[in-house]
Amino acid sequence: xxxxxxxxxxxxxxxxxxxxxxxxxxxxxxxxxxxxxxxxxxxxxxxxxxxxxxxxxxxxxxxxxxxxxxxxxxxxxxxxxxxxxxxxxxxxxxxxxxxxxxxxxxxxxxxxxxxxxxxxxxxxxxxxxxxxxxxxxxxxxxxxxxxxxxxxxxxxxxxxxxxxxxxxxxxxxxxxxxxxxxxxxxxxxxxxxxxxxxxxxxxxxxxxxxxxxxxxxxxxxxxxxxxxxxxxxxxxxxxxxxxxxxxxxxxxxxxxxxxxxxxxxxxxxxxxxxxxxxxxxxxxxxxxxxxxxxxxxxxxxxxxxxxxxxxxxxxxxxxxxxxxxxxxxxxxxxxxxxxxxxxxxxxxxxxxxxxxxxxxxxxxxxxxxxxxxxxxxxxxxxxxxxxxxxxxx
Amino acid sequence: xxxxxxxxxxxxxxxxxxxxxxxxxxxxxxxxxxxxxxxxxxxxxxxxxxxxxxxxxxxxxxxxxxxxxxxxxxxxxxxxxxxxxxxxxxxxxxxxxxxxxxxxxxxxxxxxxxxxxxxxxxxxxxxxxxxxxxxxxxxxxxxxxxxxxxxxxxxxxxxxxxxxxxxxxxxxxxxxxxxxxxxxxxxxxxxxxxxxxxxxxxxxxxxxxxxxxxxxxxxxxxxxxxxxxxxxxxxxxxxxxxxxxxxxxxxxxxxxxxxxxxxxxxxxxxxxxxxxxxxxxxxxxxxxxxxxxxxxxxxxxxxxxxxxxxxxxxxxxxxxxxxxxxxxxxxxxxxx
Numbered sequence: 001x002x003x004x005x006x007x008x009x010x011x012x013x014x015x016x017x018x019x020x021x022x023x024x025x026x027x028x029x030x031x032x033x034x035x036x037x038x039x040x041x042x043x044x045x046x047x048x049x050x051x052x053x054x055x056x057x058x059x060x061x062x063x064x065x066x067x068x069x070x071x072x073x074x075x076x077x078x079x080x081x082x083x084x085x086x087x088x089x090x091x092x093x094x095x096x097x098x099x100x101x102x103x104x105x106x107x108x109x110x111x112x113x114x115x116x117x118x119x120x121x122x123x124x125x126x127x128x129x130x131x132x133x134x135x136x137x138x139x140x141x142x143x144x145x146x147x148x149x150x151x152x153x154x155x156x157x158x159x160x161x162x163x164x165x166x167x168x169x170x171x172x173x174x175x176x177x178x179x180x181x182x183x184x185x186x187x188x189x190x191x192x193x194x195x196x197x198x199x200x201x202x203x204x205x206x207x208x209x210x211x212x213x214x215x216x217x218x219x220x221x222x223x224x225x226x227x228x229x230x231x232x233x234x235x236x237x238x239x240x241x242x243x244x245x246x247x248x249x250x251x252x253x254x255x256x257x258x259x260x261x262x263x264x265x266x267x268x269x270x271x272x273x274x275x276x277x278x279x280x281x282x283x284x285x286x287x288x289x290x291x292x293x294x295x296x297x298x299x300x301x302x303x304x305x306x307x308x309x310x311x312x313x314x315x316x317x318x319x320x321x322x323x324x325x326x327x328x329x330x331x332x333x334x335x336x337x338x339x340x341x342x343x344x345x346x347x348x349x350x351x352x353x354x355x356x357x358x359x360x361x362x363x364x365x366x367x368x369x370x371x372x373x374x375x376x377x378x379x380x381x382x383x384x385x386x387x388x389x390x391x392x393x
Numbered sequence: 394x395x396x397x398x399x400x401x402x403x404x405x406x407x408x409x410x411x412x413x414x415x416x417x418x419x420x421x422x423x424x425x426x427x428x429x430x431x432x433x434x435x436x437x438x439x440x441x442x443x444x445x446x447x448x449x450x451x452x453x454x455x456x457x458x459x460x461x462x463x464x465x466x467x468x469x470x471x472x473x474x475x476x477x478x479x480x481x482x483x484x485x486x487x488x489x490x491x492x493x494x495x496x497x498x499x500x501x502x503x504x505x506x507x508x509x510x511x512x513x514x515x516x517x518x519x520x521x522x523x524x525x526x527x528x529x530x531x532x533x534x535x536x537x538x539x540x541x542x543x544x545x546x547x548x549x550x551x552x553x554x555x556x557x558x559x560x561x562x563x564x565x566x567x568x569x570x571x572x573x574x575x576x577x578x579x580x581x582x583x584x585x586x587x588x589x590x591x592x593x594x595x596x597x598x599x600x601x602x603x604x605x606x607x608x609x610x611x612x613x614x615x616x617x618x619x620x621x622x623x624x625x626x627x628x629x630x631x632x633x634x635x636x637x638x639x640x641x642x643x644x645x646x647x648x649x650x651x652x653x654x655x656x657x658x659x660x661x662x663x664x665x666x667x668x669x670x671x672x673x674x675x676x677x678x679x680x681x682x683x684x685x686x687x688x689x690x691x692x693x694x695x696x697x698x699x700x701x702x703x704x705x706x707x708x709x710x711x712x713x714x715x716x717x718x719x720x721x722x723x724x725x726x727x728x729x
Contacts, residue, residue, distance in 0.1 A: 237609040268684045
């Protein structure tokens with residue numbers, strides 16, 4: 001069909017109302033005849049369509065045009081969801097009419113925000129709904145669209161703000177109340193998590209500083225399985241609590257002491273493990289490991305120490321968490337940390353010694369966590385150990 | 394027309410040495426009586442600077458100057474002004490130079506000057522980052538080099554200085570600083586024959602234990618000297634059984650295995666018991682004391698005690714051990 005000339009002579013328009021009405025109907029039909037999916041992305045790409053639209057809306061006010069676009073947008077939303085992007089475009093067209101009335105504009109923005117929410121364009125939805133609120137603070141729908149958009153962006157503080165602003169206008173609004181509570185809950189959860197993380201970081205820094213102060217040396221972890229993911233920690237008095245492993249060399253059975261303070265002496269813990277009322281060791285058939293016969297040793301120069309920068313890896317409570325921790329575990333068997341067997345010595349621990357004093361001994365390298373070897377005085381195993389006939393595997 | 398008193402003060406700054414000598418001797422004499430002291434204090438503004446100057450001059454004038462200043466500085470306002478005029482530094486200067494042989498007077502002067510916070514801070518040299526604690530270290534060194542068994546205990550009043558400086562936070566920080574290890578030299582004096590020394594050490598210790606909650610690590614690091622200071626004065630004179638001694642660390646078992654003279658001064662015992670209380674009130678402190686068999690030492694020492702105030706102090710501390718959070722043994726035992 002031939003393109004109708006754009007822009008009829010205004011002087012003639014009044015005279016031919018019915019003619020114009022007919023022409024209008026024809027045009028609408030033609031536009032409707034085009035299937036929606038055939039409609040071009042941007043109406044202005046198709047000159048015909050632009051011409052049609054210009055013709056259709058030629059003698060209407062910007063307000064009427066904008067309302068028309070709004071209606072088209074609303075209509076699009078009632079159809080299949082593939083028309084939602086079109087709704088966005090229609091609303092945009094409404095906005096572009098730049099009508100003066102902020103209440104109307106607010107509706108256009110709020111509707112576009114709705115469409116964007118449906119599309120998952122939360123950032124745009126938030127911007128649109130914020131603009132809608134700005135244009136008309138009484139637009140209640142805009143508030144909870146803003147809250148919903150902000151919530152989905154993870155901006156929970158903003159969501160709370162929007163919901164609260166809306167509730168000021170409409171205190172009984174259940175939807176807004178719901179969003180406010182939801183968002184406040186998330187704010188609290190996030191804050192709690194951040195506080196925990198900050199504390200954990202601060203604690204590990206305090207621990208590192210304390211270790212340096214005490215001049216202890218830390219080496220790659222041994223006995224990974226037995227230590228069960230326990231790590232040393234520092235308390236409010238700046239005293240270090242160590243998880244400690246006792247190894248019965250004779251059978252390679254281990255005992256784990258979860259909380260051995262650096263200021264505790266060994267007698268205190270031995271009394272607990274071997275004192276009155278403590279059951280005998282199941283495998284100790286000759287009953288050699290009694291309170292007065294147990295003896296403790298640490299191995300001097302068991303391995304070479306790790307540089308201080310790698311200590312945090314050793315003290316990660318979940319060794320499987322990072323690849324770096326794996327390297328530290330490997331280090332236990334790698335050659336770079338192995339010491340010469342001739343340099344390794346057994347050192348006796350007196351019951352009155354404190355853990356802190358033993359850990360600070362020169363040549364004592366802590367294998368991840370402190371490990372102490374248990375023998376029984378005058379037992380055959382004890383002599384094998386002191387003769388060098390037995391060494392830790 | 395200057396009064397006789399004002400003339401006297403002027404002579405302290407005279408260019409003629411015999412006039413200075415004459416004047417300072419008279420001032421010393423006046424300071425020895427209440428009436429004379431009152432007179433001198435009325436012109437204290439003019440008196441202070443010349444006297445301080447003489448403090449570091451030749452011995453024949455510095456000694457009487459020191460004596461006069463000791464008497465005058467018992468007045469709080471005079472002491473305050475003396476601190477402002479660097480009296481502490483002057484006294485230390487005189488002490489280090491040692492020419493006059495009257496270090497006992499200089500230490501007494503320092504004891505008076507450090508009564509106020511400003512005086513204590515001046516001795517601690519808190520405003521001088523590089524030299525902080527140097528005066529104190531010097532005094533402690535001299536204090537520890539002598540034991541108080543001498544007839545003439547020149548440094549016995551260092552104990553009072555320690556009490557004064559430990560009343561301010563900076564003093565406690567410096568005393569507890571592991572790098573300086575000052576208490577290592579101070580605490581053994583709790584066994585000195587000189588009661589004044591013991592009193593000074595006991596009260597300074599009590600002050601240092603004031604922040605036990607935040608300083609527990611520094612305190613327990615000094616266990617070798619801290620535990621004897623806290624417990625030997627309260628151990629009475631009865632012998633301990635072998636079983637009791639085995640549960641103690643060597644620093645306690647050693648002295649307590651031998652016959653010993655008990656602490657007789659109730660002031661010392663009360664101060665030490667208060668220090669012990671401050672440590673035992675913190676769980677980590679209580680735990681460490683328990684492991685040293687402190688409760689047993691207190692039990693035995695208490696049996697000999699008859700002074701009501703001291704008995705009360707024992708009971709207060711003892712109650713902490715009975716009421717330990719885990720009942721019988723403070724702190725949980727091991728896993729296993």
